[in-house]
Amino acid sequence: MAQKDNQIKNEAITRQEDDFAQWYTDVCRKAELMDYSSVKGFIIYRPYGYAIWEEIQNYLNKKFKETGHENVYMPLVIPESLLQKEKDHVEGFAPECLVATLGGGEKIEDPLIIRPTSETLFCEHYAKIISSYRDLPKLYNQWCSVVRWEKTTRPFLRGAEFLWQEGHTMHETEEEARTETLKMLEIYSDLGRDLLAIPFTKGRKTDKEKFAGALETYAIEALMPDGKALQSGTTHYFGTGFAEAFGIKFQGRDGKVYHPHQTSWGVSTRLLGAIIMVHGDDNGLSLPPYVAPIQAIVIPIAQQKLGVIPAARELEKMLKDAGVRVKIDESSDRTPGWKFSEYEMKGVPLRLELGPRDIENGVVTIVVRHEGRKLTVKKEEIVETVKHLFEEIHQEMYQKAYAYLLNHITEARTMEEFNKALEKGGYVKMMWCGSRECEDKIKELTSATARCLPFNQMPMGDTCPVCGKKAKKVVLFAKAY
Amino acid sequence: MAQKDNQIKNEAITRQEDDFAQWYTDVCRKAELMDYSSVKGFIIYRPYGYAIWEEIQNYLNKKFKETGHENVYMPLVIPESLLQKEKDHVEGFAPECLVATLGGGEKIEDPLIIRPTSETLFCEHYAKIISSYRDLPKLYNQWCSVVRWEKTTRPFLRGAEFLWQEGHTMHETEEEARTETLKMLEIYSDLGRDLLAIPFTKGRKTDKEKFAGALETYAIEALMPDGKALQSGTTHYFGTGFAEAFGIKFQGRDGKVYHPHQTSWGVSTRLLGAIIMVHGDDNGLSLPPYVAPIQAIVIPIAQQKLGVIPAARELEKMLKDAGVRVKIDESSDRTPGWKFSEYEMKGVPLRLELGPRDIENGVVTIVVRHEGRKLTVKKEEIVETVKHLFEEIHQEMYQKAYAYLLNHITEARTMEEFNKALEKGGYVKMMWCGSRECEDKIKELTSATARCLPFNQMPMGDTCPVCGKKAKKVVLFAKAY
Numbered sequence: 001m002a003q004k005d006n007q008i009k010n011e012a013i014t015r016q017e018d019d020f021a022q023w024y025t026d027v028c029r030k031a032e033l034m035d036y037s038s039v040k041g042f043i044i045y046r047p048y049g050y051a052i053w054e055e056i057q058n059y060l061n062k063k064f065k066e067t068g069h070e071n072v073y074m075p076l077v078i079p080e081s082l083l084q085k086e087k088d089h090v091e092g093f094a095p096e097c098l099v100a101t102l103g104g105g106e107k108i109e110d111p112l113i114i115r116p117t118s119e120t121l122f123c124e125h126y127a128k129i130i131s132s133y134r135d136l137p138k139l140y141n142q143w144c145s146v147v148r149w150e151k152t153t154r155p156f157l158r159g160a161e162f163l164w165q166e167g168h169t170m171h172e173t174e175e176e177a178r179t180e181t182l183k184m185l186e187i188y189s190d191l192g193r194d195l196l197a198i199p200f201t202k203g204r205k206t207d208k209e210k211f212a213g214a215l216e217t218y219a220i221e222a223l224m225p226d227g228k229a230l231q232s233g234t235t236h237y238f239g240t241g242f243a244e245a246f247g248i249k250f251q252g253r254d255g256k257v258y259h260p261h262q263t264s265w266g267v268s269t270r271l272l273g274a275i276i277m278v279h280g281d282d283n284g285l286s287l288p289p290y291v292a293p294i295q296a297i298v299i300p301i302a303q304q305k306l307g308v309i310p311a312a313r314e315l316e317k318m319l320k321d322a323g324v325r326v327k328i329d330e331s332s333d334r335t336p337g338w339k340f341s342e343y344e345m346k347g348v349p350l351r352l353e354l355g356p357r358d359i360e361n362g363v364v365t366i367v368v369r370h371e372g373r374k375l376t377v378k379k380e381e382i383v384e385t386v387k388h389l390f391e392e393i394h395q396e397m398y399q400k401a402y403a404y405l406l407n408h409i410t411e412a413r414t415m416e417e418f419n420k421a422l423e424k425g426g427y428v429k430m431m432w433c434g435s436r437e438c439e440d441k442i443k444e445l446t447s448a449t450a451r452c453l454p455f456n457q458m459p460m461g462d463t464c465p466v467c468g469k470k471a472k473k474v475v476l477f478a479k480a481y
Numbered sequence: 482m483a484q485k486d487n488q489i490k491n492e493a494i495t496r497q498e499d500d501f502a503q504w505y506t507d508v509c510r511k512a513e514l515m516d517y518s519s520v521k522g523f524i525i526y527r528p529y530g531y532a533i534w535e536e537i538q539n540y541l542n543k544k545f546k547e548t549g550h551e552n553v554y555m556p557l558v559i560p561e562s563l564l565q566k567e568k569d570h571v572e573g574f575a576p577e578c579l580v581a582t583l584g585g586g587e588k589i590e591d592p593l594i595i596r597p598t599s600e601t602l603f604c605e606h607y608a609k610i611i612s613s614y615r616d617l618p619k620l621y622n623q624w625c626s627v628v629r630w631e632k633t634t635r636p637f638l639r640g641a642e643f644l645w646q647e648g649h650t651m652h653e654t655e656e657e658a659r660t661e662t663l664k665m666l667e668i669y670s671d672l673g674r675d676l677l678a679i680p681f682t683k684g685r686k687t688d689k690e691k692f693a694g695a696l697e698t699y700a701i702e703a704l705m706p707d708g709k710a711l712q713s714g715t716t717h718y719f720g721t722g723f724a725e726a727f728g729i730k731f732q733g734r735d736g737k738v739y740h741p742h743q744t745s746w747g748v749s750t751r752l753l754g755a756i757i758m759v760h761g762d763d764n765g766l767s768l769p770p771y772v773a774p775i776q777a778i779v780i781p782i783a784q785q786k787l788g789v790i791p792a793a794r795e796l797e798k799m800l801k802d803a804g805v806r807v808k809i810d811e812s813s814d815r816t817p818g819w820k821f822s823e824y825e826m827k828g829v830p831l832r833l834e835l836g837p838r839d840i841e842n843g844v845v846t847i848v849v850r851h852e853g854r855k856l857t858v859k860k861e862e863i864v865e866t867v868k869h870l871f872e873e874i875h876q877e878m879y880q881k882a883y884a885y886l887l888n889h890i891t892e893a894r895t896m897e898e899f900n901k902a903l904e905k906g907g908y909v910k911m912m913w914c915g916s917r918e919c920e921d922k923i924k925e926l927t928s929a930t931a932r933c934l935p936f937n938q939m940p941m942g943d944t945c946p947v948c949g950k951k952a953k954k955v956v957l958f959a960k961a962y
Contacts, residue, residue: 035606035609035610037555037602038563038605039556039558039593042556042557042558043556044555044602044606045553045555047552047553050551050552070528070532071528071531071532072525072526072527072528073525073526073531073626074518074525075518075523075524075525075642076523076557076628076642077520077579077642095586096585097583097584097586098558098581098584098593099581099583099584100580100581100595101581101583102578102579102580102582102592103578103579103630104576104577104579104632105575105576111583112520114557114581121518125518125525129516134812134814140528144626145557145625149584149585151585161557163554331615333615
């Protein structure tokens with residue numbers, strides 16, 4: 001019966017191989033992660049989608065606080081004149097600003113931009129509160145939503161509004177700021193390894209791809225099963241550019257006056273898009289256990305039979321007391337088969353079935369979402385087994401994604417090889433002369449962009465396949481979201 | 482020396498009796514709770530202020546989840562046409578809307594209002610996802626900021642932007658919705674009793690004072706030391722008004738089609754204003770222990786002496802391991818006296834002093850912020866004593882505020898008594914005929930407003946002091962923020 005129900009239900013979502021983009025949208029909707037609002041690009045984060053974001057927030061807040069960061073909240077709006085203070089920055093953001101011009105029925109003299117990012121607001125504040133080396137470092141972070149008026153939008157991947165955290169820090173020395181930029185990149189990478197089961201590729205952005213106003217941008221990139229890369233988080237080193245523009249100065253240990261060195265860094269609800277694509281399948285979402293809002297679902301079988309519901313509730317309580325995020329679905333108007341399919345669609349890592357025969361035998365049937373295997377476990381071993389399974393599943397999901405990644409980094413020494421590699425999907429690894437011209441040319445010819453200069457710069461040759469000139473940098477190109 | 486430092490520092494803040502409003506602003510700034518931005522009414526929540534808000538969030542999130550609520554995130558913007566769907570509601574909010582009219586450099590056809598509150602957004606979504614009684618109740622909550630274009634603004638008390646939570650729920654029956662409205666009011670009241678040490682007065686709002694679009698509004702009100710009331714949270718029962726306007730319908734258990742019954746409820750960063758005023762004094766902020774981001778500060782005395790810093794760190798670790806939010810200030814460029822004054826200003830509930838003599842004697846000196854008493858405690862009893870003190874301090878602070886409240890509810894049977902009572906400050910309790918005219922007249926004559934019809938409706942007479950007609954309701958009037 002379960003099988004039949006599954007089939008009926010699964011007709012509702014597109015198969016990955018038929019239309020990957022449509023599959024993605026189907027999962028977003030059917031797993032009840034989000035819904036559209038009446039304004040394009042402004043989505044509704046439904047409880048199940050928002051709960052995943054809350055797990056990410058919990059993980060990062062802990063890491064941020066352990067590394068000395070403090071949360072703050074800055075205004076939602078930036079006066080146009082303030083945004084214009086840093087030249088490169090405003091050029092980067094001006095085309096996609098949402099602008100408020102009316103307040104309380106009257107025209108606003110200096111129009112207010114709904115924050116697309118908050119560097120300018122942090123800098124204005126920092127100028128007021130930093131005056132001595134004793135005031136440094138300032139390690140602030142903010143959780144909020146930002147608005148970028150995008151023409152083409154997709155749930156979680158590109159929105160007119162999205163949720164994110166933005167860290168903005170000020171340091172006494174360049175070295176300290178550079179260390180911060182890399183430290184936060186490491187935390188993002190750990191988030192992938194420990195919570196999302198996603199192997200991120202770390203590296204530096206090319207000048208063309210870096211953030212508006214930054215001297216250097218670093219990124220974590222994730223590879224999607226359609227062969228495209230997804231930039232999943234960035235950290236920036238700004239030098240003293242903003243500090244100069246905003247007049248942020250401090251008296252150093254030697255009594256002289258300096259500008260502090262600045263960083264910023266952020267990840268967004270785009271991570272939900274990465275989770276969906278990296279782990280999902282034709283049955284829907286598939287969540288790694290540590291980020292799953294519901295880690296285990298208890299489904300009573302033949303629940304009208306005496307003793308089944310109480311036994312299922314007892315099982316739920318055992319797991320809950322052990323710290324597992326567990327739920328029970330004892331709704332009587334839906335068949336077990338319908339429920340199996342429903343929680344598969346929602347990507348709940350473990351399904352625990354408990355029927356009269358299981359109770360008689362003192363066992364529970366466990367089904368693992370991500371690869372379907374079935375176990376029969378003694379009731380007294382259930383807590384230990386479930387916890388063990390979480391770790392096992394997490395590792396399996398990570399390793400699977402990692403194997404896919406390794407299998408989709410293809411070296412190219414000529415443009416012919418480049419095109420072939422790109423056709424396969426994934427990253428094309430090549431040597432690069434470093435010129436903007438060659439970078440532009442690749443984009444023009446193939447639509448692929450430089451994703452990053454990976455930290456591992458082991459050379460694989462010395463010629464740029466575009467211009468044939470001497471190359472020294474290893475770069476990863478890919479088509480990207 | 483400590484005394485002298487204190488005096489120097491404390492000259493910086495206005496005394497309550499000299500200018501209460503200025504004292505309030507001084508505390509907001511000097512305790513580093515907030516700062517102004519360049520846009521009027523949009524404040525910066527600094528780390529220390531934001532951390533208090535995070536404690537409130539933690540408390541409420543736990544309570545909300547225990548009572549079956551789920552967090553979501555709705556769009557920041559509301560199309561003007563959508564806001565206009567519920568007539569009373571739009572009339573209430575239109576005058577204070579911030580409106581975005583430009584996106585990506587182009588005019589937006591249906592201007593976008595930055596959410597002043599999100600009833601309309603929730604209703605639009607609910608119309609899509611509710612179709613059967615099985616879909617009910619929907620118990621959603623959102624943490625976000627909202628914007629109301631206010632002319633007169635004050636930190637935390639009235640802002641153009643403020644942080645809040647807004648719960649929006651849909652129910653099968655009127656009874657269930659009404660129960661929800663009162664249940665959430667109870668949670669807010671518990672928040673005051675358990676976390677903020679503030680005794681809230683609970684009651685129903687008069688029709689004049691209720692929320693735009695609501696059938697009934699309930700409120701928690703706190704009494705400030707200047708005799709004014711501060712509305713600190715509200716819950717609303719909407720009936721089916723919005724549901725009808727937005728076409729939200731469900732098939733009931735009997736197969737017929739109904740509109741669901743709706744509630745909403747919220748508290749905001751205004752609670753920070755209540756904490757500051759209820760507990761603060763001429764030395765600055767004074768925080769009840771359970772909401773304090775730093776519950777205890779360890780200050781080493783003569784810290785250059787051998788063994789002092791290690792002993793202070795050990796003390797900090799002992800407390801941290803016991804779950805206390807403790808910090809140590811071992812900065813060498815500031816005197817202990819400066820530090821005493823600093824953490825008094827920040828309202829840290831306990832100061833732990835540890836010098837060479839204390840170490841020799843195996844004791845720690847504890848100073849209680851809110852009433853200054855000093856204890857000498859044996860090192861091995863410190864964890865137990867600190868935890869005991871937290872509970873004791875919390876109760877003392879609550880009882881002090883409660884005594885003030887009881888002492889500032891004055892009964893009035895004539896307008897003469899009313900005026901006298903109002904002069905004393907606090908609530909004027911009177912019988913009321915229930916007419917809008919009398920309510921308006923009191924406001925016109927005295928500027929006091931009806932704060933609530935308290936739940937305890939024990940009559941104290943049967944004549945309305947304004948019109949002399951028959952009165953049946955007990956009402957509390959007060960001047961209010």
